[in-house]
Amino acid sequence: MKENTYKSTGLNSLSIKFSVLVFLLTVIASSVIAFAMLALQQEALLQSEQQELKQTTVRFARQLDGDFWQKEKKAISANQVVTRFLQQKVAATGATMERYPDGSIRSRDDLSAAFQNQAAFNAKPHQLFNQTQGLWQQLAPVLLDDFFNFYFISKDGFIRIAPADWALEIPADHDFKQDVFFKIATPEQNPARLPRWTPLYFDSIWQKWMTSLVIPVYINDEFVGITGTDLVLDDVFANLQAVSQWRPGRKAMLFDGKGNLLLDAEQNLQVQIPSPSMNQLAEGMKPRQVELATYVTAVLAAPQNSGQQKLDNYVASTSRIDRLDWHVMLYQSKADILKSLDEYRNKVVMLFLLVAFIVAVALQFFIYKLVLKRLSYLATAVQRLSYNEGGQIELDDRPDEIGLLNRAFARMSDEMHQLIDGLNTRIHEKEEAERATRKLSKAVAFSSSGIVLTDANLVVEYVNPFLLEMIAAEPTTVIGKPLSLLFANEMRFVGEDIMQSLKERHHWRGDMLMKQGFKQFWASLAIAPIRDDRGEVSNYVCAMQDISFIKESQRKMEQLAYYDVLTGLANRSYFRDQLRKAIAMSSRGYYHFALLYFDLDEFKRINDTLGHDAGDELLKEVARRLISRLREEDTIARLGGDEFAVILSGISDRKSAAQIAENLRQAFAQPVRIAGHDVAISASIGITIAPEDAEEEEVLLKHADLAMYEAKARGKNTYHFFSQDLNDAAKDRLQIESQLREAIREQQFMLYYQPKVDIRTGQLIGYEALLRWLRPDNTMVPPLKFIPVAESTGLIVQIGEWIIWEACRFLARQHARGYKTTVSVNLSARQFTDSDLPVLVERILKRTGASPEHLIFEITESMLMGDTYAAINQLNELKRLGLALSIDDFGTGYSSLSYLKRFPVDELKIDRSFVKDIPEDRNDMDITAAIIAMAQKMGLRVVAEGVESAEQVEFLKNNTCYLVQGYYFSMPLAEQELARLNFSIISE
16 A cells, blocks of 8 residues: 655644644643642651651650669669768778878879868868778779769768869869859758759869769758769760761750750850859850751740741751750751752753653654654564563554564564563562572671571581671681581580481570680570572571670579578578488488588677677678588578578588587687677587488478577587487477467466565565466476477467466455565566566556555566666566566576666575575575675665575575575465465565
8 A cells, every 4th residue: 555645844844833832731741740749849858857857856865864864863872872871880991081281181092082171171070081982982883884973072071082083183272062063952952852963064173064963961861961973065965966967967956944055066165165164054155046046945935836846947856855954956957958859850850851852753753754654653663672662552454565564573572572571570580589689698797696607517608797796706717617616615515416406306596605715605596407409408507696694694693592692692492492402312322411500699689789780790700601611512501580501411420410510610619800899609500410310301401490499408509419309309399389278278377376484583475476287187287398388489478467467366365365465476588578568567457456566577687688778668667567676596697787787676586596505505605695795785685595494594594685485484385275384474
């Protein structure tokens, strides 16, 4: 088919006109769309930058606030330590005070220094130079990790500071009361006694701008000074500029709550205030940019609207650091932000113009070449195919040569497109695989875990940089070597287990001690296989994570869980665990051990007399002596209080155990120097042998406990082995305790009365009430058998109250018959320490109508020797009721005249142990005569008990002791039997 052709020229050509029109419309539409899109992008870019600035400032301010809060808690803890230390007024020596010609006193050690004006020190001397030196040795290393310095300033001008330079350079006439870091904590400016942060000020000695956290120190509600810690502005915000420079052109600024500029990228305090003076505050500085200065003022005026403040030339965001009332601001010029967008705008405009031009030229070409459009289509199609531009041009399918050519080209194009699509798919897949490989390679190279690639035999082929840094090694020292060479020597045996596990389970995971050169650390190691296309293991990948911190934390947790904090010995939990292990080993028949159970004699008295701190020091010294005398394989534990236990490994006979027990007893023989006193200590040790004595944990502990109490019963400061007799005795005590409770419920007790006689007149002047227990089967239980059980179980309190009731009723009946006799009642130790005892006695006297001046309470010397002030107070309360007080068994205890003068007692009873051997024992006669003379000199009545012969009566009469009791006159009798006595009874 033949087509006619027509060619117009110049502007007369419709194709030219149409092409020009299309070109102009395309340019106009493209420009409008481009500028609209760029305007939206500009606004979105500014909003995105604003949001990112806000997030960054808030996150940075919160981080600083958290840091300041952690520092404040540490400073508060240090203040509490200093306050407690100063309250204790611990005596200390060691600090060397030097008097300088400038009128100052200074002291320095390797961590801190102290200073005070000589006149102030002479006016009020103190021990702070010595006392604070040791404390700063402990506190300073901890606090200087977080603060620039740490100091204590007293209200009298004394300072202890670490580091030492400040106290060594301060002028002798320096007045701390003018320092901003002292005034802010005084009662006048800080009546609430809270921790206070100072404004930013200049320290002329340190030559630094800083802020101080100051906490007042009060002792007994009196202000004695302050503790302070300083933070240098440059140190605190060293990373502020780094945060601001995450983006080019971004800048940072720091200002306080009054709008004073503290730090800026373009100016700082050193530039604005070139020669600041001591205590000068950072005030008066404002941003150089007027717009930013206005923004700062608006933010401080309305903090809640800081996010809504719009600036013409900047994008800015602020966030408040609450604890210091400071503000962090990040800002960036809008011009810098939009600079990249301007370049992008030019490229977009050029691109749209180019597209418009191409479209117009193409239309002009197709319209102008009407005759050749089919060939031009085909040529264009061939051209696009050759450049693989994609998309197909519709070609006509007319039955002519061009149509035939079009059809042939279409088939060829389809085949080529299929081929190209296949190639593109393969190329795309290859590119994706390469990208994934590069990602994986970078992930491995920059991983925060140690990564090792090995061959199938665990020979190292690759090590990532992080692991090389962990083990401090070069690649050449590791690559090509077995993986096991990275393990510590003591862990090399695990290599075989790893290979066996990989063969069986194809993976391994566990904790491993790694070592390379001199560096050693714990790592969590995981090994997994890499398989080839056939599924066979070609390599192994090993991942390591440093867990040294976790292992150390576990060790510290075990230390806290299994060891006593005070002494460092094993605690009860660890001891019980070791005891169970020892029992398990002994049950197999080839292991023996001895269990020692002991406590310190008179520890409570030492603790009450010298204080709990002295008691703690005593326990520490006991622990040191135990460790020095025992073997490493022995388990030493503090079970609580002053109770200790020792497992002696491999001890199979009593002789060996006795030698060790005697060694321990001798270890306690040397006195301990505590709080300026030489304290004598001793221990009562109970010993049981396993498995001979028992094979159960609780039974062994019970046996050792019984043996210890038997050692105490035998006079303390000795040791005793468990025997079956002790077990039987314990069972008897348990049975007696049960029967005692039943006796209290069923009122099986009764009182016997032993007469007290005046040997001058032969008159019966009183009785001593003595407890008796008559069982339902009419058998009498000896007091020596049940009284100790009642004392140890606390039942003596109930029994003692019943005795007072019965004795007072008896006294009332005697007085009703006209007899003015007295009744003496023995008080137990538990009764005497009961604060409600005076109230109880007063109630009983009122209810029974007994006369208090005829009631005598007998107490032993040992009951008075613990807390003497409490004992005196209790005696005075009883004396207030009008009754009399007698010290029973005098001469067998402490017999301290200094104490005796302080106690409001009326009577002394000479113990029967001194009377029974008169007149055979001359020493007893001299002691008895001395007691009588001493008592009479002090205006006290004297009663001798245990009188059983006429010679004893004659001796006592010759030594002017006229009040006696004993079997010579009468044994203790029930009330109904007293009528048989032949004595005349004192009456009105």
